[in-house]
Amino acid sequence: MELRELLLLFVAVCGVVFVLVMAVMAWALLRSNNPARGRPQTERSMGRVVSAAIVGTVLVITFLTVSSFYATRSIDWREADPATIVVRGQQWWWQFTYLDADPAKAFQTANELHIPVGTDVRLRLEATDVIHSFWIPNLTGKQDLVPGRENGLTLHADKPGIYRGQCAEFCGLQHSHMALLVVAEEPDDYARWLEAQRRAAVEPADGDAAAGKLVFVSKPCAACHTVRGTAAGGISGPDLTHVGSRSMIGAGLLENSRGSIAAWIADPQTLKPGNNMPLVPLTSEELRQLTVYLSELR
Amino acid sequence: MKERIALDLSKLPLHGTGSASLTFWGTGAFMLIEGMGFALTIAVYFYLMSLAPRWPIEAPPPNLLPGTVLTLLLLLSIVPNMLVSRWAQRKDLRKVRLGLIAMTFMGAIPLIPRFFEFPALHISWDDDAYGSITWTILGLHTTHIVTDLIDTIVLACLMYSKHADNTRRYGDVEDNALYWNFVVLAWLPLYGCIYWVPRL
Amino acid sequence: MTGQAKIPSPADLAAGDEGAEAFLRRTWSTPSGLLAALSTVDHKVIGRRYIATAFLFLLLGGVLALSMRLQLAFPEARFISADRYNQIFTVHGSNMMFLFAVPVMEAMAVYLVPLMVGTRNIAFPRLNAFSYWIFLAGGLLLWISLALDTAPDVGWFSYVPLAGPQYGAGKRVDLWAQMITFTEVSALAVAVEIVVTVFKLRAPGMSLNRIPLFVWSMLVTAFLVILAMPAIMFSSSSLILDRLVGTQFYNPSEGGDVLLWQHLFWFFGHPEVYIIFLPAVGMVSAMISTFTRRPVFGYLPLVLAMIATGVLAFGLWVHHMFVAGLPRLGSSFFTASSMAIAIPAGTQIFCWLATLWDGRPVFKTPLLFIIGFLITFVIGGMTGVMVASVPLDTQVHDTYFVVAHFHYVLIGGSVFPLIGAIYYWFPKMTGRMMSERLGRWAFGLIFTGFHLTFFPMHILGLQGMPRRVYTYPPELPWAGLNLFVSLSAVILAAGFLIFFIDAVRSFKFGPLAGPNPWNAPTLEWATSSPPPPYNFRHIPVVRSAAPLWADGETLPVATGLRLDRREVIVSSVMAAEPEAREAVPANSIWPFLAAIATTIMLIGSIFTPWAVIWGAIPIAITLTGWFWPKQTPEDES
Ligand code: HEA
């Protein structure tokens, strides 16, 4: 049974019970007084009705429990294959590691998860710091990422599209801004995307972008961020190798554009107060060059 | 409302003893609270154990000696404790006084092996979760011994004061004895947990 | 006091001697003056204080709710910073649960239970005084920390590791954990008092099947407190230990476990919600009988349902952890047990409906709140049944759907009956009636305001809005409903405001009530309003579950209690046969001093473990002062 149907079933059954209870209450309140009030006979017949209602309650909740149980099974029985993607939640962004039998083909990305449509994608959920919760409302229910434990979740998209998700477990200051996007693609598109992501970062031709690269590796940026193919190998911030290809930055905070990248780098603490990226002092020239460089990392 | 006298209670005693005493029930309720506390620490102990690859996580099992000595001392203390309780029931002031002094020692002496129990664990509270829970169990139980010890001392002083010869005081002595039995009995599962479970 | 000749005898009182009654009054009274106010052990004075303080916390918590609603009214609003918001919802939740809902129910019991069982004071009156001061200290601790901008900011259930030593910076979480300790100590103290009062201080003849239902509900609640609170004591203490001295309970890299916290918290936290709800069941049962003019239908099933709820309450905690990664199929067991709660809940509802059916409803304000309760609680219960289903919960967990569920059951299920109960018992507590007209306005505004505020939250939750977010982006479809919710919250607040105004005004100017303005059947109405310090001139003798209806105009009473000391009747647990005339302690300043000593110790121990050792000494001294006999008549035996 699908989740949607289960929800409708519960709402319908509970709705009917509610209406019945309310109807009895309204009738009890409105009816003119019964002359037979409190006589042993009324007590007895009320006793019978109340018992019947209790029996009815038992039947209804048994039915609901059993349907819930079957829905659990049909949702859970899909977890067959080993995980192919590791999701790591951290304050306050998502890191995705695409595993591969060939370690050279494995790679990392952030905040935007691509999956092929029509197949089950098995995720392994881990947390670096505190508990987070992975939740894509339109694809599947949530599952917590718990430090010291490993959880799993299966994603399955039938239709291509972009699905928004958001961390659901309170995880501190910027819990509100810990969103992610799931991009479900046709298998061909997905394969192309994988191919592109596996490549190292594009080498900037010259001019601003090349200058920006220099700024990036010489400033503290490189201590926190990785850009594969360069000297930048920090791991406490998102992998930026293909940051230009993502549609949002800052875990769903801003649409990706030159302007927003510049704004982010110029003052991350105002845009997302308390997040773990500090304000790195830059001249406006450096900022412009960095922005050009980063937005060309597609 | 108008009143109609239906019952005359002037013949009732001025103080309830045994199950007619309020403090008896109050002590019982507090024992229930603390018993639940002990049960939870035991549950946490087994929970952590079920998660650990080895148990103890990173330590040899604790030395048996101090814990076992303490256990024997506590069990031994039950005898004078019951006697004090019986004397209190009989309102035998002289014996109760002596008994309370004896119980002061019987309560204080176990603190000596208890002092050695902590090092006998071979682990510090902040080393790992095993250390944390075992220290917590010992610490929690020690506060119980100390609380009852202080209570016993205060009672002993009271029994040497002018307030002594009073049914209420004897009742207090009985409740204190009851509580000491609880402290001793609660220790037994804790002892089993700390000292024998790691050896299973 | 020594002039034996001057002490009147019980027979004088029985003969209607006014001097004798004055003497009795003097024995039991609380003199005026600050010292006396700090020393009183009268359960009515303490109960009233307790209730007023808890309602003050409701008001303050409500103001926090309004400020959250202001921030959430518009997407990306900047009225309140992220850090402030996190403090606010944490304090709102912790305050409402630990400083309002639980204490207010216990406070009602502190006031009412001794009157309802027909005795002159609660068992362990000094412990009762101590409990109030400790509660007050805990409340001040939390609110002062909010005023200083260092309030806890990790939610009312403080999940580790966010609350642990590594991520919970500063002393914020310690303040939270210690506030818990304060409220637990006070709740446990009251629970012990209630158990012993109900077991041993019932009026002669009040056998088990004649105990008023409110008293039953408080008895079950008290047992829930006794069995559930040790879990939160353990968890909050171990959290402080982890933070202060480096124990590793919750550190996975040293053999600790993050989910252990959740198990311990919810093993307490679920019973906690029934600790809040069961007293409301008792209140509804008490009031519904008065306002339908017949005994409540199904006394025995109602008692059994309360006990069943209490027992089941300990088997449900995992339903708060359905997405934490425990085995799914194992979790289904907790689906079943959670749903099973619908059986006792339904039983209660059906019994009340039957009472309404056969009764002659009198539409006074308390009955209006009962009707509001029935409507609202059944909806809240239904959403409870929905979130109890594992697959549905994976969607709605930690969303506004759950926020809607718990406000429906907390406010609809407990606060509505509570406000009705205030209208109902206010005349007893103050001697004056509240306004029926303002009462209707309050009900109308609270009821409509409530549903307009909280019903849309179900939809927001289904639309994917998570809880505990200080803001949300404008492109999501949540803005409209949020604005609507926030505006409706103003209606709700207006309703509460009218209620508060009515209460304050009536306290001074309400029409005089007389002993039994509602013509109610239970013992608290057998004495004057407000009751004299000794509650009853003579302890009533009980012969039915509705004594004031059964006995006509004259109440059978017992004589023989001394007038020169505070004497109560101790009776047997089952049949309530008198066993002794027991003295209960007189006023004393020591509980207040002991509470101060305890407060210093508890607050000090946030900063250094040595505070526990040094702080124990003043506590021991004050406790000794508390229990040391003072050669009063109360010490005679
Ligand atoms: C007064 C408080 C109160 C009460 C009474 C309840 C009552 C119930 N609650 Fe609720 N609950 C809370 C307070 C309360 N709850 C709080 C505070 C939280 C959130 C904590 C947090 O996360 O911050 C919570 C969260 C919560 C969750 C976790 C949700 C999540 O976090 O994802 C669940 C899951 O099972 C749940 C279930 C239930 C159930 C099954 C009942 C049942 O008792 C309801 C039973 C009643 C009825 C069903 C209605 C009457 C019955 C009939 C008319 C008979 C006919 C009925 C049928 C046939 C169905 N509650």
Ligand code: HEA
């Ligand atoms: C009994 C408990 C109780 C009560 C009564 C309430 C009452 C209210 N609650 Fe609360 N709530 C909780 C228990 C309770 N809540 C809990 C446990 C949480 C979870 C916390 C957490 O996640 O950790 C929560 C969380 C919570 C949230 C979610 C926050 C989030 O997740 O980000 C919201 C949001 O709207 C909310 C709103 C309200 C509102 C509008 C009221 C209203 O009913 C309040 C109405 C009352 C008043 C408004 C006071 C009277 C007003 C006046 C006298 C007017 C005077 C005012 C001025 C002059 C300004 N509550």
Ligand code: CUA
């Ligand atoms: Cu991560 Cu909330």
Ligand SMILES: [Cu+2]
């Ligand atoms: Cu629950």
